[in-house]
Amino acid sequence: MNRIRLLPEQVANQIAAGEVIERPASVVKELVENSLDAQATRITVEIQAGGRSLVRVSDDGVGMSRDDALLCLERHATSKIVRAEDLAAIATMGFRGEALPSIASVSRFILTTRERDADSPEGTQIVIGGGKVLEVKAAASAPGTTLEVRQLFFNLPARRKFLRTEETESAHIQHYLTLAALAFPEVAFTFLKDSRTVWQLPAVKSGNERGARLAALRERLRAVQGGEEKLVPVDFSAELSAAVESETDTGKSNQAGGPTRDLFRLWGYIGAPGVSRATREDQHLFVNRRPIENRGLNFALLEGYHTSLMKGRYPVSCLFLEIDPAAVDVNIHPAKREVRFRCEAEVRRLVAQALRQTLLQFHSEETVSPTRAAQPRPESPSASALLTKPTQTSLPQFPDHLRPAPMQTGAPTHQPALPMGFSPPEAHVRQSQGRPLSPGPVVQTLTYASSAASTSPLEPASTQASSPPSSIPALSPGAAVPLLHVPLRLVGVIGRLYVVLESDRGLVLLDQHAAHERVLFEQMLGRLEQNEQAHSQKLLLPETVEVSARDANFLREQLPALTRLGVGLSEFGERTFLLDALPPFVKVSEPRRFVLQVIDELKAAGQQVNSLRLGELMVAKTVCRHAVKANDPLSGPELEKLIADLRHCAMPYTCPHGRPTLVEMNFRELEKKFGRSQ
Numbered sequence: 226m227n228r229i230r231l232l233p234e235q236v237a238n239q240i241a242a243g244e245v246i247e248r249p250a251s252v253v254k255e256l257v258e259n260s261l262d263a264q265a266t267r268i269t270v271e272i273q274a275g276g277r278s279l280v281r282v283s284d285d286g287v288g289m290s291r292d293d294a295l296l297c298l299e300r301h302a303t304s305k306i307v308r309a310e311d312l313a314a315i316a317t318m319g320f321r322g323e324a325l326p327s328i329a330s331v332s333r334f335i336l337t338t339r340e341r342d343a344d345s346p347e348g349t350q351i352v353i354g355g356g357k358v359l360e361v362k363a364a365a366s367a368p369g370t371t372l373e374v375r376q377l378f379f380n381l382p383a384r385r386k387f388l389r390t391e392e393t394e395s396a397h398i399q400h401y402l403t404l405a406a407l408a409f410p411e412v413a414f415t416f417l418k419d420s421r422t423v424w425q426l427p428a429v430k431s432g433n434e435r436g437a438r439l440a441a442l443r444e445r446l447r448a449v450q451g452g453e454e455k456l457v458p459v460d461f462s463a464e465l466s467a468a469v470e471s472e473t474d475t476g477k478s479n480q481a482g483g484p485t486r487d488l489f490r491l492w493g494y495i496g497a498p499g500v501s502r503a504t505r506e507d508q509h510l511f512v513n514r515r516p517i518e519n520r521g522l523n524f525a526l527l528e529g530y531h532t533s534l535m536k537g538r539y540p541v542s543c544l545f546l547e548i549d550p551a552a553v554d555v556n557i558h559p560a561k562r563e564v565r566f567r568c569e570a571e572v573r574r575l576v577a578q579a580l581r582q583t584l585l586q587f588h589s590e591e592t593v594s595p596t597r598a599a600q601p602r603p604e605s606p607s608a609s610a611l612l613t614k615p616t617q618t619s620l621p622q623f624p625d626h627l628r629p630a631p632m633q634t635g636a637p638t639h640q641p642a643l644p645m646g647f648s649p650p651e652a653h654v655r656q657s658q659g660r661p662l663s664p665g666p667v668v669q670t671l672t673y674a675s676s677a678a679s680t681s682p683l684e685p686a687s688t689q690a691s692s693p694p695s696s697i698p699a700l701s702p703g704a705a706v707p708l709l710h711v712p713l714r715l716v717g718v719i720g721r722l723y724v725v726l727e728s729d730r731g732l733v734l735l736d737q738h739a740a741h742e743r744v745l746f747e748q749m750l751g752r753l754e755q756n757e758q759a760h761s762q763k764l765l766l767p768e769t770v771e772v773s774a775r776d777a778n779f780l781r782e783q784l785p786a787l788t789r790l791g792v793g794l795s796e797f798g799e800r801t802f803l804l805d806a807l808p809p810f811v812k813v814s815e816p817r818r819f820v821l822q823v824i825d826e827l828k829a830a831g832q833q834v835n836s837l838r839l840g841e842l843m844v845a846k847t848v849c850r851h852a853v854k855a856n857d858p859l860s861g862p863e864l865e866k867l868i869a870d871l872r873h874c875a876m877p878y879t880c881p882h883g884r885p886t887l888v889e890m891n892f893r894e895l896e897k898k899f900g901r902s903q
């Protein structure tokens with residue numbers, strides 16, 4: 226007996242809908258992608274009741290003829306690909322010809338469309354209920370397409386039951402729209418929720434030029450997320466040595482013979498060092514403008530941040546990866562949320578490298594500016610390596626006792642210090658107005674709050690030189706001016722740990738321990754890079770340390786690294802080691818305990834990296850943790866040197882474990898806190 230039969234078209238569509246159309250946000254996504262593929266310059270999305278009762282998407286794109294309008298509702302009807310080979314290099318958002326019939330099979334659906342380039346002012350309207358065409362008629366309409374989807378899943382009660390609250394569903398929709406808006410700043414987006422306008426994003430002029438695209442993205446970011454975030458621009462290109470041909474037949478034959486080189490470009494914005502989130506929520510990644518999720522790339526981002534990110538924190542990013550469509554497979558996920566790269570490892574490596582380079586440059590770029598005046602400056606850190614040895618400069622000295630600013634006498638008359646020791650921000654701005662904006666000498670020293678006026682407060686040599694001075698320095702349009710590029714004035718120390726500083730932008734706190742860790746870490750690496758032995762101090766009384774057999778094995782593996790880093794440990798028996806030297810900055814009363822602690826910490830670190838011998842980097846990080854303990858009081862000159870050294874670090878804004886070294890609260894934030902502004 227024959228039991229197999231072909232399913233009716235409508236059932237097949239509903240099955241497809243089960244995969245592609247998960248919730249109202251999927252409808253919005255499919256419709257907006259179609260509008261984008263149709264070269265729309267304006268897209269309006271309207272939803273009601275979280276998209277359950279209505280999703281309407283209108284565009285001013287190319288539109289469809291009557292025949293096309295009828296055909297587009299058939300399964301596998303698409304204008305985007307023709308042959309199987311086309312699947313190997315998809316340049317549009319859609320290609321399966323599945324979305325419209327699927328949506329139409331599970332909703333009450335009205336399609337109204339008119340060709341943009343046709344002469345006739347008449348359009349077409351098609352009304353469909355649960356997959357059945359109810360009406361096809363001529364209709365007056367503006368050029369473009371409007372799709373109205375009402376009562377989603379009305380004929381699939383089980384599906385409808387799975388929908389979440391209106392708020393949750395709207396949040397999903399808004400999330401997708403945010404991504405679409407970020408990927409297409411040149412398209413104007415309007416979003417209406419229950420007849421209320423949520424967004425009205427004007428089109429941002431963009432074009433193909435790199436700078437213009439970055440600027441357009443920045444503007445869009447500001448429009449959808451507000452502009453408070455401190456971001457750093459990323460613009461990185463490389464050649465992807467395509468292992469493509471060898472793996473698959475992509476249909477791309479290479480006549481010249483040699484290996485094809487595909488372009489790889491990563492651009493966009495990432496959070497400045499110290500900016501991070503507890504979730505991946507603000508981590509947006511696009512591949513050829515398609516928002517995607519990819520574990521490998523997530524990992525590459527973390528890797529790129531390296532020591533600039535705390536454990537358990539995630540980067541903030543809006544990054545666009547542009548890559549030959551033939552090098553990426555977008556046909557692996559029903560909603561195309563995931564993609565696969567033909568050379569995954571290389572893409573990952575390049576992404577990590579791009580981020581790392583950007584973060585290193587963030588600090589070093591401006592310090593290396595050749596138009597430097599003021600004082601002879603030591604070599605600036607090279608962006609390519611962490612090997613700068615901070616050199617001492619002759620800096621104005623602090624008095625030995627650290628007096629808080631207001632106690633100082635002789636404050637310049639034209640800049641009355643406030644009782645709290647803060648000067649009104651206008652005062653600094655006024656002084657700087659007469660000066661050439663940039664490039665100008667950068668004060669690399671710490672100055673007193675009260676003597677700020679006599680020590681010329683200078684503009685940071687910034688790329689945003691043209692931004693006009695305002696009482697509260699606005700965040701620069703492209704990127705934040707690094708905090709260590711603005712003059713800092715010492716106010717005092719609290720809790721014997723936090724150094725309170727003032728800048729023209731507001732309040733700055735420095736964690737002296739974290740800062741010290743960072744400085745020592747980079748100094749240590751610098752010595753290693755130059756094949757110098759780390760500084761080490763012989764102990765007056767060498768000590769023996771006995772450990773468990775397992776720890777002894779582990780420690781033996783780490784001995785070369787430890788020795789190179791100044792921890793003089795040698796084998797002294799089966800399970801006994803002799804400790805005879807320590808790095809000078811490790812001031813411990815019980816050297817034995819120090820060794821045991823280091824073993825524990827290294828073991829914990831080792832569990833993450835899963836290798837027998839930990840790299841010197843890991844060991845250095847661990848050893849630096851024991852630098853000057855948190856509440857060691859530092860004298861004025863010591864603090865001054867600490868900040869000067871920090872300024873010479875390649876990654877000064879976090880300690881080697883990713884904790885911030887500096888926290889800034891600008892005047893705007895202070896005003897908010899004190900209820901002076903909303």
Ligand code: ADP
Nearest residue numbers: 259263297303304319320321322323324325370
């Ligand atoms: P796909 O996008 O995968 O091609 P869809 O089912 O989403 O499949 O759409 C089918 C076809 O309908 C598209 O290929 C396109 O030609 C046409 N189409 C859909 N939406 C629009 C629109 N907003 N403007 C113009 N044409 C559209």
Ligand code: MG
Nearest residue numbers: 255259319324
């Ligand atoms: Mg589509």
